Amino acid sequence: MASRLGTQLGEWRATTAVAQSLADRIRMLLLDGRITAGERLPSERALAAELGRSRATIARAYELLEAGGYVQRTHGSGTRAALPAQRIHRPEAADEGVIDLTIASVGSTPGLHAATVRALDRLAGLLGTPGYSLDGLLPLRERIAARYAERGLPTDPGQIVVTSGAMHAMTVVLAAFGERGRAAVVEQPSFPHALDALRRTGHRLVPTPVSPGEGWDASHLVDTLRAQRPALAYLIADFHNPTGATMPELARARLAAVARTTGTLLVVDETCAELDIDRGWTPKPFAAHGPALLIGSMSKIAWGGMRIGWIRASREQLPQLLAARPSIDLGSPLLEQCIAVELLDDLDALLARASARLRAGRQAVADGLAAHLPGVPMPEVPGGLAAWIDLGGPWSTSLSLAARDRGLLLPPGPRFSSSGVLDRFARIPITWEPEVTAEAMRRLGDAWRALHAGELPDSTRLAASAVV
Incomplete structure (x- = not known):
């Protein structure tokens, strides 16, 4: 039977640096709420069998997570997800210069x-x-x-x-x-x-x-x-x-x-x-x-x-x-x-203002994709809050991590799934002002290029320190 962790890992695959990649992915699952602090994780042997990897690989991934404070391992009690005792510095919406694309909501109406x-x-x-x-x-x-x-x-x-x-x-x-x-x-x-x-x-x-x-x-x-x-x-x-x-x-x-x-x-x-x-x-x-x-x-x-x-x-x-x-x-x-x-x-005026904001936001996302993520198509968006972008491969979680290093909070596709899949998709809101969206797309393009150049995001390098 598949474990909850195995299900949440979904489409995860790695061909090189497997232990590091697995540790990065588990860490992301914890940071965006798909795995909760205190949740018991599968044993090394069980997860190795489930993922088709060696036990040594799983042991190394758990060691990396433990070094960063993301798991606690107790003899006889197994391995449990955790958050570091010392708060990790990661961009938050209130931090100066951070753009938070986890929020898809129009700004206040002028009236x-x-x-x-x-x-x-x-x-x-x-x-x-x-x-x-x-x-x-x-x-x-x-x-x-x-x-x-x-x-x-x-x-x-x-x-x-x-x-x-x-x-x-x-x-x-x-x-x-x-x-x-x-x-x-x-x-x-x-x-x-x-x-x-x-x-x-x-x-x-x-x-x-x-x-x-x-x-x-x-x-x-x-x-x-x-x-x-x-x-x-x-x-x-x-x-x-x-x-x-x-x-x-x-x-x-x-x-x-x-x-x-x-x-x-x-x-x-x-x-x-x-x-x-x-x-x-x-x-x-x-x-x-x-x-x-x-x-x-x-x-x-x-x-x-x-x-x-x-x-x-x-x-x-x-x-x-x-x-x-x-x-x-x-x-x-x-x-x-x-x-x-x-x-x-005055609902008609309220809806007209919201529609105008969304139209401008949709165009800004489309322009940003064309300029900074060439080859990634803009889907049809006749209304609503966001564009559901097909990245063409299972890169959403890695892209989200790379974006954090550039002051951009982007929820990975699996966050919108009940079973940890959809890692080839990302949700980009069309609700922000066009100038904010333009800057967000520029940062996303930087993260995209770094990811495809093989650069590991700083926030995925788990070291002995609890501060990343």
């Missing part, structure tokens, strides 16, 4: 300040109330419901639960409907934090593929639901993160029908649903085709710091959601809800 000022008057009328609201302010729920109706899904305000962002909505949904030990179908690639949430609640992840050009393999997805009969399926049907694909209407209807027969709860993430640049058509919300819980958010259209999201559910699902919520929190901040009301009153 946010004015909306905040107007919201203060709205908040003043609430100061005499207790301030708690499990389902959210009625004016905000009314506006969210009205938007669903405009998109082709009649919705009552009573079907909306306001949350503190989309991930908080996911947490509430899993608290209400999650089933530990049951299968959960997820797209591959998908949003990493949602995958983490499903793992944390004890779900067994079953992947189904999504690609930028072809989108979903509808037959694979349907067959997986029928074979696994999962408790739930987590999907991003509109401007899929990270591929940008949109699920066709007929595929939605077919999937909704199959999910009904398998007893599968469809949880559909709509945080990117209205980030249209030039798709050319607009599908109805997924729940227009059959039962589905929908998750939405203000953070992708207004500002990442705008922590307001929502759940659109059936009337039958509402009591279970509201019963689960008090164990998590007692309501979302009223001021932010008031600001969201003001912003949604």
